[in-house]
Amino acid sequence: MTRLLRLLVLSLGAAVVLFPFLFMLSTSFKPQAEVFSAGLSLIPSHFAGWENYAKAFTRIPMARILLNGVVVCLAIVGFQLVFALPAAYALAKLRFPGRDLLFGLVLLGLLVPIHAISIPLYAAARALGLLNTLAVLIVPFTLSVFAIFLFRQFIKAIPDDLILAARSDGLSEAAIVWRIILPNAWSAASAFAIFSVVAHWNDLYWPLIAISKTQLATPPLGLLFFRAAEAGDDYGALMAATVIITAPLILFFLFAQRLFIEGMTMTGLKG
Amino acid sequence: MTGLPSVSGPALHLRDIGKAFGQTRVLEGIDLAVGQGEFIALVGPSGCGKSTLLRIAAGLEPPDRGEVLLHGRDVTAVRAADRDMAMVFQSYALYPHLTTRQNMGLPLVMRRLSALERLPLATLRPGVRAKLAAIRSEVESAAAMLKITPLLDRKPAQMSGGQRQRVALGRALVRHPQAFLMDEPLSNLDAALRVHMRSEIVDLHRRAGVITLYVTHDQEEALGMADRIAVMLGGRILQVASPDEIYRNPSHVEVASFIGSPRINLLPAVIDADGHASIGPHPLADRIAAPVGANLRLGIRPEHLHLAPDAGPWRLPATVDRIEFLGAEALVHCRAPGVPDPLIARMAPPAAERLRGLGTVFAQADDRALLVFDLQGQRVARHPLAAAALAHAG
Numbered sequence: 001m002t003r004l005l006r007l008l009v010l011s012l013g014a015a016v017v018l019f020p021f022l023f024m025l026s027t028s029f030k031p032q033a034e035v036f037s038a039g040l041s042l043i044p045s046h047f048a049g050w051e052n053y054a055k056a057f058t059r060i061p062m063a064r065i066l067l068n069g070v071v072v073c074l075a076i077v078g079f080q081l082v083f084a085l086p087a088a089y090a091l092a093k094l095r096f097p098g099r100d101l102l103f104g105l106v107l108l109g110l111l112v113p114i115h116a117i118s119i120p121l122y123a124a125a126r127a128l129g130l131l132n133t134l135a136v137l138i139v140p141f142t143l144s145v146f147a148i149f150l151f152r153q154f155i156k157a158i159p160d161d162l163i164l165a166a167r168s169d170g171l172s173e174a175a176i177v178w179r180i181i182l183p184n185a186w187s188a189a190s191a192f193a194i195f196s197v198v199a200h201w202n203d204l205y206w207p208l209i210a211i212s213k214t215q216l217a218t219p220p221l222g223l224l225f226f227r228a229a230e231a232g233d234d235y236g237a238l239m240a241a242t243v244i245i246t247a248p249l250i251l252f253f254l255f256a257q258r259l260f261i262e263g264m265t266m267t268g269l270k271g
Numbered sequence: 272m273t274g275l276p277s278v279s280g281p282a283l284h285l286r287d288i289g290k291a292f293g294q295t296r297v298l299e300g301i302d303l304a305v306g307q308g309e310f311i312a313l314v315g316p317s318g319c320g321k322s323t324l325l326r327i328a329a330g331l332e333p334p335d336r337g338e339v340l341l342h343g344r345d346v347t348a349v350r351a352a353d354r355d356m357a358m359v360f361q362s363y364a365l366y367p368h369l370t371t372r373q374n375m376g377l378p379l380v381m382r383r384l385s386a387l388e389r390l391p392l393a394t395l396r397p398g399v400r401a402k403l404a405a406i407r408s409e410v411e412s413a414a415a416m417l418k419i420t421p422l423l424d425r426k427p428a429q430m431s432g433g434q435r436q437r438v439a440l441g442r443a444l445v446r447h448p449q450a451f452l453m454d455e456p457l458s459n460l461d462a463a464l465r466v467h468m469r470s471e472i473v474d475l476h477r478r479a480g481v482i483t484l485y486v487t488h489d490q491e492e493a494l495g496m497a498d499r500i501a502v503m504l505g506g507r508i509l510q511v512a513s514p515d516e517i518y519r520n521p522s523h524v525e526v527a528s529f530i531g532s533p534r535i536n537l538l539p540a541v542i543d544a545d546g547h548a549s550i551g552p553h554p555l556a557d558r559i560a561a562p563v564g565a566n567l568r569l570g571i572r573p574e575h576l577h578l579a580p581d582a583g584p585w586r587l588p589a590t591v592d593r594i595e596f597l598g599a600e601a602l603v604h605c606r607a608p609g610v611p612d613p614l615i616a617r618m619a620p621p622a623a624e625r626l627r628g629l630g631t632v633f634a635q636a637d638d639r640a641l642l643v644f645d646l647q648g649q650r651v652a653r654h655p656l657a658a659a660a661l662a663h664a665g
Binding site (some may be wrong): 057100161162164165166167168169170171172175180184186254 | 292326329331350351352353354356357358360361362364365367368378381382442446452503586
């Protein structure tokens with residue numbers, strides 16, 4: 001009985017969340033006339049999928065836009081890990097003067113939203129001549145205080161003995177980070193990667209400020225350009241474009257989630 | 272095993288080591304010289320600084336003062352990786368994401384391959400391949416020595432505590448280090464396995480022939496395994512001597528009471544007008560180098576405390592509390608007026624049986640084994656028999 005109830009509640013929740021996606025998918029298959037017809041039907045009476053998807057791929061450089069999204073997201077997540085893991089390791093396990101102050105600054109950094117610093121960032125990017133380059137989409141996000149904070153908490157739970165053993169086995173501090181900490185913080189790293197990739201794939205705010213060329217657009221910005229180019233009334237094609245840019249994220253999530261669950265445990269130490 | 276330079280003097284010398292964590296002084300004036308191939312147990316209650324001392328020797332913790340000399344060379348500033356000492360931890364500290372083979376091979380890989388050669392694709396080069404093959408075979412022979420060959424491809428999570436402990440030993444052994452530093456390596460194992468692993472570690476030490484510093488809070492382990500024992504208390508080394516010497520001839524009351532199980536009996540005594548150490552009206556020992564009226568503690572090991580059914584000179588009346596039967600021996604617990612702690616006598620079970628039902632027994636110390644301490648805990652000398660006889664004659 002409780003099982004049935006649970007199933008019911010979960011299905012209802014899932015339906016609420018999934019319905020907009022379903023509606024998006026359905027609209028992407030509908031011809032223009034049918035989109036605005038009264039009444040709600042998910043199955044298009046006349047299949048216009050080919051035209052809609054063809055428009056989405058031809059009116060804007062869709063492949064290029066998707067590639068931009070992939071490059072930007074991978075670069076961001078890569079740099080974030082490269083910078084945040086050593087920083088988090090130092091904050092969690094090394095003793096040095098000013099450590100607590102630095103960690104305080106990291107916590108403070110968590111409180112500052114991108115919107116608050118976007119004007120200085122824009123000014124800096126302009127001064128460096130980075131506007132309308134892919135670099136401007138990556139550089140501001142290479143240092144993630146959230147990642148530092150998340151990894152620091154995770155690394156704190158790794159026993160000190162493991163690090164002492166690594167030192168006496170001849171590992172340098174850098175080798176400890178990449179050979180010992182990273183494999184053991186894999187679940188935290190993949191959780192963070194999901195957050196990061198989702199956030200930056202979907203980000204519209206910063207690309208909108210820093211990029212004005214369609215060639216350099218990230219997927220959400222590309223969508224905006226597409227809408228502007230199509231005068232914003234071809235909803236079938238717009239939804240087709242939306243489906244195209246949402247799909248990689250869904251696939252990525254399904255893949256990373258498996259990694260996430262496989263996350264390693266620290267059972268090498270004590271009982 | 273390793274080609275060591277023959278240098279006179281200790282192979283490992285911890286000289287005048289001091290260490291404080293904030294306001295807490297953990298180690299003070301530590302001086303410990305270890306001979307080549309010696310097995311030294313650092314023993315003491317928890318918080319006595321023994322683990323910190325081990326970490327200083329390993330280079331994992333810098334001392335505030337003093338130096339660490341390895342074969343006469345000052346290595347105080349040398350980092351752990353370059354000291355060539357292998358550490359074994361109580362928690363085993365195996366890398367959870369690596370198999371036994373990888374765990375044991377990692378120290379060799381880090382030592383023998385350059386950073387460039389450790390890159391993923393570099394392993395295809397023949398030179399690197401040869402090095403990896405050598406490491407592989409060394410790991411396998413060390414594994415064979417420890418009988419962990421079947422565990423080579425398992426990860427730590429798939430092994431029992433005892434198996435992990437062997438792998439941790441293997442990771443130390445495979446390096447052929449100049450010293451083994453072991454921090455309570457057996458205290459997470461169950462009792463039976465612990466006793467078994469003791470002899471394995473001693474055997475390993477004998478075969479490798481290198482210095483072993485072995486930290487333990489278990490005095491029995493220290494007595495059974497070490498060539499010499501360093502007893503530590505409150506950040507100082509109280510005594511360094513062979514197990515036999517530590518047990519028979521402790522320099523300090525804390526050493527006497529820490530080493531030996533059951534604990535040594537300590538009886539508060541006063542030197543009476545006759546120069547005898549007495550408890551109340553009962554004299555227990557003579558020939559003590561202390562003035563009349565001095566307050567002392569007499570230390571009597573349980574096996575040196577004899578219980579007789581009848582009164583006599585040098586005997587202290589006591590009442591039997593209970594008799595604890597331990598198989599080969601029995602412990603008789605009794606109480607004596609003027610002695611705060613219960614007295615424990617170790618004897619053969621039949622002798623203990625004969626005391627059962629007696630209201631009062633009479634306790635006497637084995638005079639040759641009696642240890643005398645002043646109230647500060649220092650040993651007080653006893654005059655030799657001949658001198659005492661002369662004194663009596665005079």
